[in-house]
Amino acid sequence: MTVPARETIYALSSGSLPAAIGVVRISGPQAKAALLAMIGRVPAPRQAAFATVRDPQSGGAIDQALVLFFEGPNSETGEDVAEFQLHGGRAVVAATFNALSKLEGMRMAEAGEFTRRAFENGKLDLTAIEGLADLIYADTESQRKQAIRQLQGLLGNRAEAWRRRLIEALALVEAGIDFSDEADVAADVTSRSLEAVRALQQEIAAVLAEGRRGERMREGLVVAIAGPPNAGKSTLLNKIARRDVAIVSPYAGTTRDVIEVHLDLEGFPVTLLDTAGIREATDPVEQEGVARARARAAEADLVLWLMENEGANPVSRPDSPETWTVRTKIDLGSDQSAGYRAEEYAGGSSRPEQRHFYELSAVSGEGVDRLLTDLTAYARNTLESREPALITRERQRNLLEMTEKALKRGILRGEEGQEDLFAEELRLASQSLGRITGRVDVEDILDVIFRDFCIGK
Ligand SMILES: Nc1nc2c(c(=O)[nH]1)N(C=O)[C@@H](CNc1ccc(C(=O)N[C@@H](CCC(=O)O)C(=O)O)cc1)CN2
Ligand SMILES: Nc1nc2c(ncn2[C@@H]2O[C@H](COP(=O)(O)OP(=O)(O)OP(=O)(O)O)[C@@H](O)[C@H]2O)c(=O)[nH]1
Ligand SMILES: [Mg+2]
Numbered sequence: 326m327t328v329p330a331r332e333t334i335y336a337l338s339s340g341s342l343p344a345a346i347g348v349v350r351i352s353g354p355q356a357k358a359a360l361l362a363m364i365g366r367v368p369a370p371r372q373a374a375f376a377t378v379r380d381p382q383s384g385g386a387i388d389q390a391l392v393l394f395f396e397g398p399n400s401e402t403g404e405d406v407a408e409f410q411l412h413g414g415r416a417v418v419a420a421t422f423n424a425l426s427k428l429e430g431m432r433m434a435e436a437g438e439f440t441r442r443a444f445e446n447g448k449l450d451l452t453a454i455e456g457l458a459d460l461i462y463a464d465t466e467s468q469r470k471q472a473i474r475q476l477q478g479l480l481g482n483r484a485e486a487w488r489r490r491l492i493e494a495l496a497l498v499e500a501g502i503d504f505s506d507e508a509d510v511a512a513d514v515t516s517r518s519l520e521a522v523r524a525l526q527q528e529i530a531a532v533l534a535e536g537r538r539g540e541r542m543r544e545g546l547v548v549a550i551a552g553p554p555n556a557g558k559s560t561l562l563n564k565i566a567r568r569d570v571a572i573v574s575p576y577a578g579t580t581r582d583v584i585e586v587h588l589d590l591e592g593f594p595v596t597l598l599d600t601a602g603i604r605e606a607t608d609p610v611e612q613e614g615v616a617r618a619r620a621r622a623a624e625a626d627l628v629l630w631l632m633e634n635e636g637a638n639p640v641s642r643p644d645s646p647e648t649w650t651v652r653t654k655i656d657l658g659s660d661q662s663a664g665y666r667a668e669e670y671a672g673g674s675s676r677p678e679q680r681h682f683y684e685l686s687a688v689s690g691e692g693v694d695r696l697l698t699d700l701t702a703y704a705r706n707t708l709e710s711r712e713p714a715l716i717t718r719e720r721q722r723n724l725l726e727m728t729e730k731a732l733k734r735g736i737l738r739g740e741e742g743q744e745d746l747f748a749e750e751l752r753l754a755s756q757s758l759g760r761i762t763g764r765v766d767v768e769d770i771l772d773v774i775f776r777d778f779c780i781g782k
Pocket of ligand 3: 558559560571572573579580599600601602
């Protein structure tokens with residue numbers, strides 16, 4: 326039976342056209358043939374060549390370009406890869422695609438297909454691929470640093486090391502089962518295995534206990550501006566965003582939809598939300614806006630509760646893990662009720678909502694810097710730590726939780742002397758760990774048994 330050759334794929338790998346340069350990448354068995362057809366030769370691997378790119382049918386010049394060739398398996402995908410670094414004109418790229426489409430065994434790549442091939446050829450594991458995606462979508466410096474660490478194997482290497490230790494422990498248990506005639510040998514082997522598994526379980530539990538810092542870094546912290554209508558919420562959002570994102574008007578009930586602005590606060594990602602003023606609305610559209618405002622504020626990491634004059638607006642605040650109080654429009658002169666509140670708040674009380682009391686004018690700008698300084702410190706304190714986060718996605722957390730639970734159940738079975746059930750839980754744990762990197766392979770469990778114990782069956 327003949328195995329059909331893999332299709333060769335091509336795509337524009339650089340950004341939107343027109344651009345100074347447009348990079349067209351080709352991966353697969355026909356990459357060399359495409360180079361021969363389009364520039365008449367195959368450049369030396371990994372050395373840029375300057376060449377005229379021609380349409381193979383008409384012979385007409387499409388562009389003068391830099392051309393690269395990577396010989397598989399030493400390429401990004403592990404296959405032969407060719408690259409045309411063209412002038413980034415729409416017609417240049419279209420003519421190149423048109424020429425490629427007429428060659429045998431070639432088609433346009435699907436989204437992520439180069440990376441998928443890199444995974445299938447063992448160039449990248451799943452955690453590295455997740456890091457690569459995060460690197461491309463990173464908006465801030467702290468997100469970029471987390472992503473490049475993941476691409477370089479921070480979690481992938483740890484997960485593989487854990488899995489190797491687990492497989493060693495499993496090999497011990499299985500050896501114990503095989504020697505079950507010799508009770509003292511079996512008991513000794515089980516207790517050594519238990520010791521190793523306990524250490525592993527504790528390490529993994531400690532990583533899980535670190536909280537969701539990595540996930541929050543990817544998503545950015547969410548800070549919701551909320552409060553009664555007309556408090557100046559949209560004005561403050563525009564001031565901080567330094568552009569006119571939200572409509573501002575003197576009419577209460579202006580904002581209806583939730584408006585998002587992405588901020589980079591000294592490298593830390595924060596999404597600032599402007600929401601509808603909260604009150605008992607009669608207009609059904611405004612009611613929907615208020616419902617959305619409450620829902621988004623309740624999910625936010627931090628709520629900035631804005632008010633002109635607290636006494637005058639007795640609306641209930643949304644529940645949130647943290648709320649800071651902001652009195653607005655201080656350029657209009659002091660308000661008697663707000664005045665006494667300010668003094669009370671400034672009194673150095675340890676209650677967190679009192680430490681975070683701000684007075685500002687989004688029109689004059691007074692007081693806005695202090696709020697921004699504190700928001701930056703809040704983002705830094707929440708997201709930064711000496712140790713980089715190992716877990717950056719829910720997928721990874723779920724699998725690591727499954728691993729840890731299986732280890733715990735396994736330890737109980739091992740302590741009861743139920744070696745078969747102990748081994749079964751360890752197998753489940755190693756499967757979950759293997760799914761983190763996508764490199765599950767039951768064969769290597771057998772390999773370790775044969776290598777270390779020479780059981781030889
Ligand atoms: N022009 C261009 N720039 C690019 C890429 C590209 O494909 N083309 N990349 C696209 O992602 C990234 C670089 N990633 C790459 C990853 C691996 C290999 C590669 O040739 N790997 C070989 C050899 C490794 C080595 O020499 O150390 C291998 O893994 O065997 C090339 C690029 C970012 N910049
Ligand atoms: N003098 C002064 N006026 C302000 C200030 N902030 C907002 N305003 C005015 O107050 C009015 C309401 O401002 P908005 O920003 O639309 O208020 P909002 O809280 O978004 O209101 P809703 O979307 O209706 O809930 C507008 O006329 C603003 O120009 C301020 O700091 N000083
Ligand atoms: Mg508004």
